[in-house]
């Protein structure tokens with residue numbers, strides 16, 4: 001507003017001066033006209049005076065017209081200046097934001113793509129999930145595994161943010177900070193939301209016992225207490241990072257929680273020991289110095305970065321099919337890994353996200369239970385599992401293997417609004433004679449191209465495949481799309497065509513360098 005006044009005020013002042021100047025030139029003329037009229041009324045009606053009076057009248061009319069025109073010009077100028085100001089001050093510049101989203105059931109290679117993009121980003125943000133994630137990053141012959149700290153931490157010039165939508169286990173956070181420090185990354189550029197919820201030891205106990213009680217109906221969680229922590233958040237009894245800074249309140253919150261939780265654990269789940277509020281509290285105070293200074297209002301911080309037009313990268317965890325609302329419920333996680341949750345999970349506006357990259361494997365994997373229509377078994381599954389090293393980053397659980405499922409990828413694209421795709425682990429398919437892609441399902445004899453909401457129906461879906469010839473050439477050292485064997489190019493083209501989204505990146509190995517950008 002101040003800037004607006006500074007520009008409009010001088011313009012108006014200028015206009016006033018101009019009007020005053022014009023008035024000065026006209027007033028004497030008006031006087032002359034009046035004088036002449038006086039002369040006229042004194043009946044000096046000569047032929048010489050008449051033309052003078054007429055000319056003066058014409059001049060007077062002309063001057064009035066000039067003033068009117070000048071006024072119009074000045075008004076236009078003010079309106080234009082106002083418009084320019086509005087577009088400069090009120091209209092946001094196009095944001096430089098990119099989101100990395102898992103297209104399948106997690107482990108698509110999001111960590112690798114986040115690391116690749118973070119080399120050219122100012123801020124990297126995790127906005128959902130917790131240490132159930134396992135992101136692998138490989139560069140300079142070193143492999144790093146991260147669960148809660150964003151994969152952008154290796155760019156020392158950027159900020160890394162664990163935003164409000166995340167759930168954070170302080171034990172894990174401290175061990176990861178220490179792991180990174182030992183590897184030469186200080187974590188001074190890390191910021192943690194004061195609104196992020198804290199995973200405590202009793203959340204882990206609930207996760208473990210709830211899974212146990214479900215028997216063969218268990219979800220196959222990572223047992224990191226994710227669901228129980230988010231449940232407390234929704235139930236409005238959660239404890240947040242900001243609460244660590246108010247010691248009296250912290251002890252009170254833990255004590256209140258344990259009054260109920262100890263009873264449930266003992267009487268419902270048969271848990272033998274009791275959690276002690278003072279012990280949990282003391283441990284939190286021991287851990288706090290490692291990250292106390294990093295706790296801030298990250299929503300405010302991110303909005304300031306947006307206003308400064310900084311490049312912000314949002315690193316997804318899990319995958320769209322594990323989304324609490326849009327995934328294969330109940331075999332999902334307890335958060336929303338899809339792009340729509342970025343705004344709520346980080347405190348920025350929906351309008352602030354422009355690029356949305358869907359990260360998908362060139363085939364499919366899944367850990368944990370739940371329907372998986374394109375799943376394959378036997379020798380082929382073993383070959384892909386071995387070649388792609390398909391074992392959980394953290395849990396080491398063998399991942400289930402399947403063909404690329406275009407129904408799932410298209411569904412994912414629809415939910416997230418992908419602007420491009422990154423196809424990962426293409427090298428793993430080398431040497432397979434015939435490749436299959438699932439194009440649609442049949443459910444009770446009817447063709448369907450969507451994910452049924454009821455898990456029993458999804459379980460009944462029969463996959464239908466097209467086949468394509470594979471390739472044998474080693475692609476792990478190529479550096480451009482043109483170097484791909486023709487069959488690999490055709491495979492990528494078919495995926496893009498079926499999903500309806502352009503492919504901008506493909507990956508031919510775990511290393512940062514084995515990432516290939518397809519130029520438009």
Ligand code: GDP
Pocket residue numbers: 102106107108109110111112133134135136137138387388389393424425426427428507508509510511514
């Ligand atoms: P995220 O959870 O989505 O970050 O993925 P994970 O790190 O859990 O799993 C992906 C695995 O694939 C990791 O072991 C990566 O090192 C590896 N990886 C990523 N891209 C490629 C690739 O193009 N080729 C091969 N062979 N491995 C890759």
Ligand code: IMO
Pocket residue numbers: 102105106107108132133134135219220221222223224225226227316317318319322331332333334367368369
């Ligand atoms: P990243 O970020 C793969 C799965 C679990 C389980 C279900 C619920 O590495 O892709 P939870 O512990 O979240 O309550 O478990 O979700 N799951 C993942 N699978 N990658 C992940 O993360 C996952 N995070 C959770 O295996 O089936």
Ligand code: MG
Pocket residue numbers: 106107108133134135136393
């Ligand atoms: Mg993973």
